[in-house]
Amino acid sequence: MGNLNQSSLQGGEGFHGQGLIEVVWGRRKNGHFRPREKRNRVFATLERNRCGSLQDRPPSFKVLLLNARSVNGKTAVIQDLILDEGADLACITETWLDEQGGVNLTQLCPPGFGVHQQARAGGRGGGVAVIARQSIALIRCAVPQSSRFECVFLKVGARDSLGILLVYRPPCDPAVSLSELAEVVSNSALVSQQLIVLGDFNIHAETSLTGAAQDFMVAMTTMGLTQVISGPTHQAGHTLDLVFIVDGGTVRVEEQNILPLSWSDHHLICLSFAVSSNLRRGGGPIKMVRPRRLMDPDGLPRSLGDLPVLETGDPVDVLADRYNSELTRALDTIAPECPLSLRRVMSTPWFTEELAVMKRARRGLECIWRKSRDVSDQARAKAAIKAYSVALRAARKAFTTARIASVANRPSELFRVVGELLRPPETQGLPDDLATRCSDFAHHFAGKVAQIRHELDSSLIVVPAEVTEAPVCPILWDSFRLVLPDDVEGILGSVRATTCALDPCPSWLVMQAKEGLLDWFVAIINASLGQGSFPSCFKQAVVKPLLKKTSLDPSVCNNYRPISNLPFLGKVLERVVATQLQEFLDDTDFLDRSQSGFRPGHSTEMALVALVDDLRRELDRGSVTLLVLLDISAAFDTIDHGILLGRLSGMGLGGTVLQWLQSFLEGRSQMVKLGDTCSDPWPLTCGVPQGSILSPMLFNIYMKPLGEVIRSFGGCCHLYADDTQIHYSFPPDSKEAPRVLNQCLAAVADWMRRNKLRINPDKTEALLVSRSSDRGIGWQPVLDGVALPLKSQVRSLGVLLDSALTLEAQVSAVAGRAFAQLKLVRQLRPYLVKSDLTTVVHALVTSRLDYCNALYVGLPLKTARKLQLVQRSAARLITGASYRERSTPLFKELHWLPFIFRSQFKVQTVIYKALNGLGPAYLRDRISYHKPARPLRSSGEALLSPLPISQARLVGTRERAFSAVAPRLWNSLPIEIRQAPTLLAFRKDLKTWLFRCAFGE
Template sequence: MLSRENFSLRAVPVVDISESVGLVWDSPESIAFLLVYRAPRAPADSLSQLLETVSEWSLRFPRLVVLGDFNVHADTDSCSAAAMDLVSTMETLGLLLCSTGPTHQAGHTLDLIFSAGIQVTQASIIEVPWSDHCALRVRLEHAYPPGKGTKPIWARPRRLMEPSRFRNALKDLEPVSDSIDVQVDTWNIRLSNALDEISPRRPLQPHRNRSPWFTEELRSMKRKKRRLEGVWRELHDRASRSAYRAFMESYEHATIKAKRVYYASLIASTSSRPAKLFKIIRSLTTVPTNPKSDDQAPSAEAFQSYFADKISLLRRDLPATIDTRRELETPWPLAGPTLDRFIPLDAEAVDRHIAAARLTTCSLDPCPSWLVKSCLEGLRDPLLKIINSSLEQGIFPEGLKEAVVSPLLKKPDLDRSVPSSYRPVSNLSFLGKVIERAVAEQLQQFLDNTAGLNRFQSGFCAGHGTETVLVTITDHLRCQLDQGGSVLLVLLDLTAAFDTVDHNLLTHRLAIVGVRGTALNWLASFLHNRGQRVERGGLVSERSPLLCGVPQGAILFPLLFNIYMRPLAQLVRGFGLECYQYADDTQLMLKMEVRPDSVPDNFYQCLKAVTGWLCASRLWVNPAKTEILWLG
């Protein structure tokens, strides 16, 4: 059964009938539909079972429509005995037959519509070329609340955003001040004004998303198919019917082929990106469900309060005896390589970072990111000035420290009215991400040259992934067991680890690995005085300060978190255990030559030290999800 998306239909199980579908249309006065198919050679008692089911449904649903292929001859002039019994029993149950006429090409009436509590009128029979049965069209007289209608979306027409017009509309972008904040404000104002000039915001009606596999060839074939259908409906002869059916089969084969070619190419192009590949496979193998309304979702302010309160409660529940001053008072190493400043970029480096940036646009951006890429020739100099001013001054612009958070439902079956069913997804400005790329590249090179990260850290590292850490742990386990030894494995689970990172501790740990001077000032400026707003249903919440946590969605976020977790591996190895990490997922492994009678003392001491370090780092261990395995 097909229906409009705004009709709230839910499936109802039907017992004792093998080929049937039960649906309920939830509205102020609900209607139940029982769609039946009775095979031509069905058992003799199949009609009795059907009538028993209809009797149960008539008691449950005052407004009921029973329809389908009953395979009984309910002809007006020669009605079979089975059909007469069916119609008579249906009338006893309060369901009246809607008179139609012959519905089969042999001239018999096999497809019937019964209704109770709702008026069915204007029945008509429509011959279709692809079946030996005709289609039935009826009108249901039912009060339905008026829809809200499709609200126009205020947006800029993309067809007007021509790069040449945008370049001509750009005014003088030369910086009027050495202040990095003034330069960024000038950039945003000039680009926004140019975009307003060539493509001002206007109300646009949303369009249905087009299928990416639908080619121009298919579009042309679809037009021809409709023309052939029109000819057949006008002439109703055998030749036009055969031509229409033959071309319709060709169109169906071409559609299947186009889908196969498109998805095969898409899968081949993502073979080296497992996350995207799994997402594609899931979309192809998951049965689509009717989209649910977001009317029950909390407001933007409610989401903002929930996300902020969740982090503050986690930090409040940490043991009060833990003091971070001891680590902060640890002196920085005097020897070793240091990163004192970030090297200014040249034009080639800017082009490389822009080319590597994803074409994502945030509502904070003055213009779409793809337009910046298209007009890079005219924007390169002011962009280079902004990036280098930020690096040289050791300041991340204040205007780029805000994030727009979009709540994303974790699973389709969760309660949409509860904020905990959603996860926050942060969107940051394109310009800020470009500056971050310049810093991340130099910081990563420094850490690679100095071996500043845990060698078993697989999260957010080039050439590593979930497969890396899984294969490594499995290999080490098997090697130890093959040698006759045993293994104790601890799988730690941290709650909201990214959101509870302490900024002062992170800055101190950056200094410990050798980041000093202007470079350290820049990273401290990047972390402090950040904020976020929640956007939901076209409404935006008030700004909320982010007093802790690394900004998820930022280019630097993975690298900074790995630096924050770096001391944990050193602590664990001091007790003779190995530490494997994938971002915040941490596994501790103790290898033993033989299986001891009791757990070694160093294992308990390590767990105690790890728990203390995590608490001091303002990270919360989730005991319910932390597991310990003893193998061997």
């Protein structure tokens, strides 16, 4: 199409004649690039962006504006459109998505893109979304939302560089909606001096405007904003989609193309802006990488060569440094580093050659239709688009199936993959200067620990001798057992192949080449164990800041938790020591019996089963129980090394064992790493590294005396690492209880201070468990001078406990979260085969129902019905059954136990573990084998003694307390199941028996 004359640009006497700037407008030439031409065009664009043009033109910024009229069923076409146009930002109006967005929003995002969206507050339709390259730094700013329009405001690039406000305004109620929109634009103009306002305003800008529309356009002009769209944007010839930029600003339109689309009544607007600065992060070689295809597991040992002859008494530091240098040299030989350049276009892994052929045919038919504008040509183009979309969905489905199948047995990886399918990535707003960000994190983490230690030291001038000095104890373990190659090979199978930035070689390659590296591992590990020294090169940690909750502000350092990433061989060495240390702890029974954290056969569920059993038994006795959940600030980071070494010595460690543990603790350092940027390392004078294998075990040893302090006042406790739960029971009319309990809490606070741990009273919670008639005690517990308010419910190890132990709040919360996940998974159904859908439902839905479901035994039907409904909905989702179909045949088809039987299965499994030494001793003590007064035929049937009636007077105790329910459920099992030889055999036979009981087979 030729150039437009001035009258056509002005659009008669309408607003277009006021203050127009000159733009280039026209139709794109029909036809399409062949693959090689298109690739060359992309490379040329990349080179131009990196090096600049001959005329030293400002960097360009390409934006698409599109009214989709619902993205449902159009995701493949829109994604291809974004990639084909090489857009930096795609602004989409009328998405018709809900607040979650779900799979449709994920499908819109090509690889390397993120998304920000705003859904309509109420009703269907509407909504806007901005899809942007992740190489562009975007920060979403809050703007007032209205029920009359939707908008998203983003700041692009460096501070005050460019603001983009995307708007969709329905045609109704123009007077009020346009007035409110003008207010939003004015606020945005104050935030960003260079502003682009675009979207579907539903203003007929091609006509002479009157009324509210004219007032709005005048207001935009008053704010210095000029409308630049100069042609029809709707198939009916209307100009409804508008773009405003600052008149005379540094942002100007280089090129403008308006293209009709066969699948939307609005046209596609392609805009290329000239901006004053490059809005993209980085460029050119971003890092040095080693091609994975060259990393040959067989070639690595050959390049490494034979183990060098070691001189007698070589320090382990020399061996470890030689291992690192030799492995680096070998890796340089087989896979030398090469620079990786930033690619503007990322490939879609599911795109095949067949799809490429269909895509070229589809674009050819679209070009024919744009020339002819014939209805039959449009129909053929739509048919090609539909066929291409179906084929693309099939390809993505096959790719997704293979991807889920590859991680089906790795829960963490499965959660990550499903999360990528359900939640599109957001563009990052972190600053380009990662060095500053790393330094901020490093100062924050180091300063937080230093501040806590300073406060503790100032509050306690002299540490008592009984804390720092080890009690007299004979040495029970003074030397490690050296390892053999078979021992190391077994340990390698139990260590996750995580790679640290300090590792000389990727861990996955080391695992695959372990046959040729075993001699190295054995030499270094045995030298370390024999010399009682932990290699210095393994003491440095790389800290990765992990956001505590996704809802927290990512720009605040205090919202992050430091997770240490340690060298791989150092973790293997830790695993060797941890195995022998665990054997020693089991033999000596040193740890507190109520400690469940990071111990074999223990779990959060077992700790909660014991806690709730204690609370229910006290209720049955008529007592009132006060439950206090302590909060400790940065517990792992403030451990005092001197006190810990005293505890280790006091438990009977000496010789090279104690020397090795002292070497492990001292001389450590860590640094923060973001991307390829690291902070300066800083030394650690206290604490144990989070992410270490030994740290949880050392923390349990450190906390051992706390249980003794609590029990000395008649209280009870349950611990899971630093989660400490104290409960104290007393008669409702007791006058002595407040004094004793506050003395206990004061002693706990004093013990924390003496042991360099800071208790946080503001985050500590208290719950009074009592019968409804006894509720209220007239006083508040006091912790470290702070009165603890009594709450109606508290969260203990992820479970909500209420004052009457009804668990109604817990069940409602679990059902709500499970239903929310079901809604998301339902959107994945078109992209997954049945087996993969079942795997995803297990990971996201039924796993929530199964967590701590041993507590759900005996729930009232009205409470349990909520979780039963979730299970039925999950079964219908997998099988595709309608809501009218009965759930029982669906459970049989899926071989699922109904909810009530699943909780019984969990309790009976816990009983088997407790009776056979596979569970905690505190559960074993609650049940006992039945011993009749005289020999009976049932004497050898492994029956349990039921709880006496006098100790289970309440229905809640008889039906739901573990010590009362366990004998009844266990004794109902056939003898061959009770006497199963292994846990695996027991679980298999138990599920078969329960399945028959549930379905009458």
